[in-house]
Amino acid sequence: ENVFGAQQTLGGLAWRAAFMNSLGILGSAAGLLALPRTGAKAMNTVGLACGGILFVICMLLFEFLPAWHGTIFFVLCLLFFVLNSGPNVATFILPVISYPDEVRSTFHGLSAAAAKIGAMAGSLLFPTIYNVAGNTGVMATQALICAAGALLSHFCLQNCPEPVAKPAPPATGGDVELPGKIGQPCTNAE
Numbered sequence: 001e002n003v004f005g006a007q008q009t010l011g012g013l014a015w016r017a018a019f020m021n022s023l024g025i026l027g028s029a030a031g032l033l034a035l036p037r038t039g040a041k042a043m044n045t046v047g048l049a050c051g052g053i054l055f056v057i058c059m060l061l062f063e064f065l066p067a068w069h070g071t072i073f074f075v076l077c078l079l080f081f082v083l084n085s086g087p088n089v090a091t092f093i094l095p096v097i098s099y100p101d102e103v104r105s106t107f108h109g110l111s112a113a114a115a116k117i118g119a120m121a122g123s124l125l126f127p128t129i130y131n132v133a134g135n136t137g138v139m140a141t142q143a144l145i146c147a148a149g150a151l152l153s154h155f156c157l158q159n160c161p162e163p164v165a166k167p168a169p170p171a172t173g174g175d176v177e178l179p180g181k182i183g184q185p186c187t188n189a190e
Contacts, residue, residue: 020080027084040093045153047086052146054079059139091115098158
């Protein structure tokens with residue numbers, strides 16, 4: 001209702017939701033295509049920074065131009081694409097290249113659990129923030145979280161070699177060799 005007003009129909013809402021989900025799929029595909037050239041750390045950092053900027057734009061639109069429904073929807077679609085192409089793809093790659101082999105599966109699970117806790121906290125806090133500060137408060141909160149994530153990603157993630165799948169000899173049953181294992185330490189150098 002906040003994006004298209006009270007006149008929106010259930011069918012219209014369903015079409016817009018399907019369109020946004022399609023953008024999410026396209027964003028994920030774009031992220032997978034960009035990953036070998038940009039790297040997971042850059043995708044995460046830039047995606048979160050761009051997401052923060054788009055949340056600020058949404059906040060300003062909701063605050064000062066709430067009747068611009070088409071523009072708000074366009075910015076939300078762009079936001080959905082950006083978050084799916086950057087941080088969404090990087091979230092699955094970063095644990096694989098960040099943790100040592102000995103603890104990779106355990107820490108990958110802990111990373112996934114932390115993400116679920118964050119999603120739950122966001123879901124629980126959303127109604128409270130919305131009731132207290134409205135759409136602008138929700139968008140401002142999201143912008144701050146994206147900015148914090150971009151800063152943490154830039155300063156705290158190490159630059160690790162990206163995993164490159166290489167076909168193994170046929171006798172091994174199709175295993176892949178991943179560079180960046182023990183002996184090739186990650187660095188924080190840009």
